[in-house]
Amino acid sequence: MAAHDTEKITAGAAALGIQLDDEQASRLARHAELLEEWNRRINLTSIDPADFVPLHVLDSLTVARGHRPRAGDRIADVGPGAGFPGLPLKIAFPGTSLVLLEATRKKLAFLEAVTRELGLEDVTTIHGRAEGLGRQPEWRERFDLVTARAVARLNVLVEYLLPLTRIGGVAVALKSASIDDELAEAAPAVKRLGGGIRDVKKVRLPETDIERALVVIEKTRSTPKRYPRAGGEIGRRPLT
Numbered sequence: 282m283a284a285h286d287t288e289k290i291t292a293g294a295a296a297l298g299i300q301l302d303d304e305q306a307s308r309l310a311r312h313a314e315l316l317e318e319w320n321r322r323i324n325l326t327s328i329d330p331a332d333f334v335p336l337h338v339l340d341s342l343t344v345a346r347g348h349r350p351r352a353g354d355r356i357a358d359v360g361p362g363a364g365f366p367g368l369p370l371k372i373a374f375p376g377t378s379l380v381l382l383e384a385t386r387k388k389l390a391f392l393e394a395v396t397r398e399l400g401l402e403d404v405t406t407i408h409g410r411a412e413g414l415g416r417q418p419e420w421r422e423r424f425d426l427v428t429a430r431a432v433a434r435l436n437v438l439v440e441y442l443l444p445l446t447r448i449g450g451v452a453v454a455l456k457s458a459s460i461d462d463e464l465a466e467a468a469p470a471v472k473r474l475g476g477g478i479r480d481v482k483k484v485r486l487p488e489t490d491i492e493r494a495l496v497v498i499e500k501t502r503s504t505p506k507r508y509p510r511a512g513g514e515i516g517r518r519p520l521t
């Protein structure tokens with residue numbers, strides 16, 4: 282990836298309130314470059330490489346406008362695909378630890394290659410579904426920040442995210458700006474799962490006209506033991 286892309290990354294991150302050093306900017310650019318290379322062989326993204334910086338890298342960093350990660354935070358990214366938003370967050374906030382929880386095995390090979398090549402520490406990749414992990418004591422209610430982009434409609438997504446979120450932690454869903462219907466539909470599920478919607482933050486992606494909505498949900502009470510349900514059931518019968 283060309284040097285001017287690292288400049289775009291640095292400027293775009295600054296517009297989102299994140300100061301990157303040169304090494305962080307080149308790591309973010311290298312992730313995008315590796316994605317372009319791998320995507321010729323396996324289908325990881327349908328976005329044009331010319332748009333990787335705004336639509337993958339900077340879009341991922343917007344999560345920090347919903348909840349700014351602090352040193353020591355445990356972050357989980359549910360369904361990261363090629364690593365978004367988890368890997369850019371880990372690179373921009375290196376004092377955190379990250380679990381990438383991905384259901385499609387072929388994507389894990391890419392996530393592991395990026396993690397290795399960039400020398401990222403405290404990144405764990407797990408092959409599995411969020412609802413499976415959310416039932417395991419080792420992972421349940423363990424994360425300070427649980428995030429996801431483009432994985433499911435909000436009423437389904439919250440049953441993946443909230444069981445993993447610790448009490449006092451937050452789940453941040455990256456959504457498109459027109460979120461009102463989804464929000465109203467998901468409100469009862471959020472409550473049942475022990476959460477409360479704290480904020481819906483609208484953020485414009487730097488250098489674009491695209492507006493995002495960050496749904497910030499705080500975990501206020503323990504999730505009842507019967508959740509998350511089995512994957513098929515969550516999708517077939519979202520909580521009402």
Ligand code: SAM
Binds near residue numbers: 382429431432
């Ligand atoms: N988050 C990435 C992004 O925005 O570029 C990838 C989005 S892709 C459309 C959805 C990803 O979520 C896929 O890689 C899929 O395998 C994964 N996924 C869907 N449901 C999941 C679940 N319940 N647990 C873990 N991963 C899941």
